[in-house]
Amino acid sequence: MAGVVLAHMTTGFGSYILPSEDGFRTVLAVGAGAALLGFLVAAFVPRQRGAAALGEPVTAEAGMGAGSGMGAGAGAEEPAVLGAEEKQA
Numbered sequence: 001m002a003g004v005v006l007a008h009m010t011t012g013f014g015s016y017i018l019p020s021e022d023g024f025r026t027v028l029a030v031g032a033g034a035a036l037l038g039f040l041v042a043a044f045v046p047r048q049r050g051a052a053a054l055g056e057p058v059t060a061e062a063g064m065g066a067g068s069g070m071g072a073g074a075g076a077e078e079p080a081v082l083g084a085e086e087k088q089a
Contacts, residue, residue, distance in 0.1 A: 002027045 009023030 001030070005030070 006019040006023045009026060010017045011020040011022045012018075048077050
C-alpha cells in the first residue's frame with residue numbers, strides 16, 4: 001500500500017521523479033492510523049480468566065501438576081537430618 005501511495009505522490013527533481021514529502025507524510029499517517037486501529041481492536045478482545053477470577057477456590061494441588069515445572073520430588077517431605085545427639089547414640 002505504501003508503494004502505491006509513494007508512486008502516485010511524486011515530485012520532479014531535475015530529470016528524476018522522486019516520492020514527495022507529502023507522500024511520505026501520508027504513508028506515515030496511514031500507518032499510525034492502522035496501528036491505532038489495531039490497538040483498539042486488541043483492547044476489546046476478551047481475555048481468558050483463571051479459576052481465581054471466577055470465584056472458585058484454588059487448592060494447593062492445583063499448581064502441583066506434572067507440567068508445573070517443579071521437578072520429580074516437588075511436594076515430597078525432605079529426609080530428616082540427624083542431629084548431634086542422635087549421632088552419638
